[in-house]
Amino acid sequence: MPTHIRAEPGAVAPGVLLTGDPQRAEELAARHLEGVRRYNSYRALTGLTGRYRGRELSIQATGMGGPSTAIVLEELHRLGARAWVRLGTCGALDPSLALGDGLIASSACNLTGAARDLAGLEGHAAAPDPALLCALMQLARERGAGARAGPIASLDLFYDPRPELQARLARLGVLALEMEASTVFTLGAIHRCPSACLLVVSDLIAQGERASPEVIAAGLDRLVPLALEALAGLPA
Numbered sequence: 001m002p003t004h005i006r007a008e009p010g011a012v013a014p015g016v017l018l019t020g021d022p023q024r025a026e027e028l029a030a031r032h033l034e035g036v037r038r039y040n041s042y043r044a045l046t047g048l049t050g051r052y053r054g055r056e057l058s059i060q061a062t063g064m065g066g067p068s069t070a071i072v073l074e075e076l077h078r079l080g081a082r083a084w085v086r087l088g089t090c091g092a093l094d095p096s097l098a099l100g101d102g103l104i105a106s107s108a109c110n111l112t113g114a115a116r117d118l119a120g121l122e123g124h125a126a127a128p129d130p131a132l133l134c135a136l137m138q139l140a141r142e143r144g145a146g147a148r149a150g151p152i153a154s155l156d157l158f159y160d161p162r163p164e165l166q167a168r169l170a171r172l173g174v175l176a177l178e179m180e181a182s183t184v185f186t187l188g189a190i191h192r193c194p195s196a197c198l199l200v201v202s203d204l205i206a207q208g209e210r211a212s213p214e215v216i217a218a219g220l221d222r223l224v225p226l227a228l229e230a231l232a233g234l235p236a
Contacts, residue, residue: 002075004043005060011039012079013049013056015231017224018069018086018184022046022061024220028087029059032228045072055232062086065156066114066183073187083132083194083234085227086184089202089216090152090176093169097201099211100219102147103176104136105197109153109169110182118186125151126185129194135230136196145222147198150175154182166205176201194234198223 001008019025025046029036033050039058040047046061060076062069073084090103097103108126116122133149140147153174160166166177181197188195200219202211211219 005075006042007039013058014082016058016081016084025061066112069180069183070114086197090178090199091203091205092176092201094175100215101201103199104149105152107151108181111155115182115186126182128196132194132196139226152176
């Protein structure tokens with residue numbers, strides 16, 4: 001049994017939806033999965049497995065940041081996870097983005113220690129699985145989810161005192177900042193596990209504006225079916 005995800009073999013489904021917040025994991029499982037069973041609650045790293053359209057899927061809380069996410073994904077992989085999609089929030093750099101908008105990460109500029117150490121590279125651009133990325137983009141178009149695809153950056157600091165870095169990333173076309181995607185993509189590549197990332201804009205960084213909980217929840221509601229459908233559509 002792993003150290004932090006204290007589950008027995010077979011408890012974790014091959015496809016996993018990742019979310020930072022354990023309460024969000026509970027809410028998503030209750031609303032979208034049938035026959036939900038809990039496989040972990042240790043350290044508030046909530047893990048739940050159920051069925052979505054007849055396919056077993058898991059929803060797992062990762063906590064915040066690359067180091068926590070790396071621990072969780074490594075242990076999930078040991079327990080049988082073979083694909084994962086992160087669903088979370090981000091701070092927008094691009095002025096055309098509004099609070100509550102959806103993003104599909106086409107790449108994640110890696111500015112985090114965890115992904116750097118895993119890849120052995122400084123500042124590499126981590127990428128999602130191409131087929132999973134295309135599936136999410138197609139689902140977004142078909143369902144009118146309004147999710148835009150583009151590059152993001154992952155950092156270790158939520159309260160980042162470097163406005164010059166943010167401005168430089170914006171000039172390079174980076175749409176938004178968050179903390180976990182580059183680790184999600186890097187471990188996906190290392191383990192040959194398809195990975196992807198869906199985000200809701202929770203903050204407008206330059207304007208210092210933050211979305212209400214209701215706006216964030218509505219944005220997540222538009223995106224979570226895309227993640228679950230894409231995971232359910234992967235080969236068994």
